[in-house]
Amino acid sequence: MGQRSLLLPGWIKAALSANDRLKLYLSVLQVAFAHAEHPDGELPDLTAELVAAHVDAPWLRDMPASASLMDGTLLLPDLTRLVQRLAEDLETMARPLLQPDEPANALHARVQHWLDELGTLRGERLDRPQLQSLTRGQRTNGDDSLHLLVMDLHHALNQLAGTISSEEIDGAHVWQLQPDDRARVVAFMRGLNRTAPLKFDHPGLDTAATRDGERLLVQNDIGTNDVHVLVVQIEGLTITLSYSDLHRPRFAFFQSLLVPYGAKWSDLQSKVNAALNEGDAYTFGVARFDCADERALETTLEGIGSRIVFLIDWNRARKRLLSFVDKDHAIEVLREAVRLEAGHMAWLKAGGEELIYAAMQAVGQGAFRIGDRLDTVLGATDAQAFMVEVLQMASHALLGGQPVALVADQTRLLLARRVHQHSSAFELLEEHAGYCHALAQAVSDGLTHDIMSAPPAGESPTQALAARAKAWERRADHLVMRAREQAQRQPRWQPFKHLLELSDDIADALEDAAFLMSLIADGHQQGWDRNVHESLSRLAQTVLMATQEHVKSLAIARCLGSASDTIDSDAFLAASWNVLRSERQCDELLRAARRAILAVVRDAAALMLANDLANTLELASDRLLVAGYALRDVAFGETGANT
Incomplete structure (x- = not known):
């Protein structure tokens, strides 16, 4: 996407680090052989060399101690791992010096020869000629060695580094910039450096910038993969970003990160290059940012720079x-x-x-x-x-x-x-009680305002009440199912599940009452007088008060524990007893309602439905009492009063 010269500063820096590691690896081999020849001698401490080369590998530090000789052959555990590192760092060190578009030269041939030689080393054995071919530092009889190649690569790197500028702007390698370019590079690096610590010790984020005619080019080496590259071109107040990624989902993710900055994507395509990503397909695309002024352009550059670290791994x-x-x-x-x-x-x-x-x-x-x-x-x-x-x-x-x-x-x-927050049993109980209270309130309000006699304006008020009641009752059912699932996992949930199942009978009764009201409103109020209305309304209001006391007792029970004070315990017991008193009142109110209904209602359907409504309301109070007793058992269990 960019020019090779953009990559050179980062490549040279990586190559020089690889040079330090390669020399360390070769030293470890030499020390290991010396120790194997004289196991009684003092073993050198390589800690300082490891630190200097920025290598954190305890196995490498301990390798010489584990070396031994058998018939003149060096036995070296972890040799395969060491050979792999030699090959990887040799490729890294040679990368800035080997240009793929130029004919192979002697350096190409030597690098490839030693990569091939390293590929032949298998197992944990290394004979003396192999060791010398790796570590020899003297040029004799024209024989080559890996050590000599590393020395020659280092010399060539120093010469190459001298041909480009060593100037840096906030960590970016730059050269041939114009005066106006510097502020733009600073803006990009401001965003990059703000989030760069989030990569921790992972490689990547090396940035290079240079002037190419009318364009300022900024390239970021995101990670270690040769396909994962980002190039930013700035010309005037327009930013063009070219991006390639071997993972299509990550490409789409990066696109979403740039939406707030006004990215307009085009030229999305899947590409295959035998020299990149081991020949696998990768995604390439171009985004354009049109900025209103210089300030907007710098803000956009800062935003782009700040998002790059989140692509790593x-x-x-x-x-x-x-x-x-x-x-x-x-x-x-x-x-x-x-x-x-x-x-x-x-x-x-x-x-x-x-x-x-x-x-x-x-x-x-x-x-x-x-x-x-x-x-x-x-x-x-x-x-x-x-x-x-x-x-x-x-x-x-x-x-x-x-x-x-x-x-x-x-x-x-x-x-x-x-x-704990998700599975709090009392949260489910309180949510369920909330639905029961909503049902009781709706039924009580409907009877108080006599919505069964109200002329329908569009949807019937009682039909709307019945629909709402059904929806609330279904939600209450779902809470019971959740409690059953929790009880399968956690035995401590068993009493709470039982209490919710009992409480669900309250919701069923109240939903049934709302349904009966919708039937009565459909022409079945013949003979109803004021006494019938008032008796049923008082019954519904008493059920509502019992529901409110049940909600109160749940709220207090949630806070009860072995350390609870007397005030909390007394308040819980008072609310529980209020539920009991309400149930007894409902028994008397049911009898009064039946007398009022039988005194005036002669139509068989109206008589049956009015009696069913009164029975259903009283049934809700019975279910509240049963749930109240179960709640007492749960609360006493939480406080330890059952033991």
């Missing part, structure tokens, strides 16, 4: 998240982590999915069963919110220098709170 994070949420919610987690400028790398660095699995295992017996996904227990929305909070928490902790163990502890505490 994005696909790995997405795949890890799929163990806990579905595909869409996983992407939403990553998108929200971008908005919070928390990212996902800290979470991966702290353990990723293992962090969550450990928290799920530690959160409490019965909360999660083997095979449970996080979103099946918490629900998709809560699981997504939890994962976002974990990513943000991990980022803050690691950026602040906190240990990974602290992140693990915080994750366990956070999940415990989430599970």
Whole structure:
């Protein structure tokens, strides 16, 4: 997408680091052979060399101690791992010096020869001629060695570095800039540097900028893959961004990140290049940003720069998240982590999915069963919110220098709170009681205002009441089903499930009362007088008061515990007894309603429906009393009064 010269500064920097590592690896081989020849001699400490080369590999430090000789052959555990590192760093060191569009030269041939030689080394054995061919530093008889090649590459790198500018602007390698270009590079790097710490020790984000005729070119080497590259061209007040990615979902994700900055995408296509991405297809596209003025242009450049870090290891994070949420919610987690400028790398660095699995295992017996996904227990929305909070928490902790163990502890505490909030039995009970109260209020209000006699203006008032009551009753049913699911997982939920099942009889009775009112309104009020209306209304109002006391007793019971004071306990008992008194009042009111109905109603259908409505209201009070007794058992169990 860009010019090779844009990549050179970053490549040279990476090549010089690879040179340091290659020399360290060769030194380790020499020390290992010397120790194997004289195992009783003092073993050199390579810690300082490892630190100087920025290599964190305990196995490499310990390799010489494990070396031994057998019939003149060096036996070296982890030799395969060392050979792999030699090959990788040799390619990195040679990359800025080998131009693919030029004919192969002697340097090309030597690099390829030693890559082939390294490819032949297998197992844990290295004979003396092989060792010398790798480590010899003297030029004798024209024989080559890997060590000599590394020395020659280093010399060539120094010469190449001298041909380009060494100037940097806020970390960007720049050359041949015009005066107006500097502020634009600063803007891009301001955004990049603001979020760059979120990549932690992952390679990438090397930036190069240069002037190419009328255009300022800015290229960012996002990561280690040769396809994952971003080039920004600025000409006038127009920004053109060319982007390629081997993962199509990540490409789409990056597109969404640039929406707030006015990106207009075109030229999306799938490409294949045998020299890139091992010949696999990758996605390429171009975005255009038309800026109103210089300030808007710099703001856009800063925004683009700030989003790049969130592409590093994005696909790995997405795949890890799929163990806990579905595909869409996983992407939403990553998108929200971008908005919070928390990212996902800290979470991966702290353990990723293992962090969550450990928290799920530690959160409490019965909360999660083997095979449970996080979103099946918490629900998709809560699981997504939890994962976002974990990513943000991990980022803050690691950026602040906190240990990974602290992140693990915080994750366990956070999940415990989430599970408790989601699975709080009293929350389900209170929500269910809320539906019962809404049903009782609607029925009472309907009888008080005599909506059964109101002329319909459009939809009948009683039909609308019956429809609302049915919807509320179904929602109450869903709460009972949730309680049953929880009881299957957690034995402590059994009494709460039983209480909700009893409470559901209240909702059923009240919904039935609303339905009966809709039938009565359909021409079955013959003979009703004021006494009938008032008797049924008083019955409904008493049921409503009993429902209110039930809601109150639930609210108090939720706060009861072994440490509760006498005031709370007395208030709970008072509300419970009020439910009992209301039920007894409803018994008397039912008898009064029957007398009033029989005194004046002669039509058989009207008589039956009026009596059924009175019976159903009294039945609701009976169910409230039964649920009240069950609630007392639950509350006493919470306080320890049952023991």
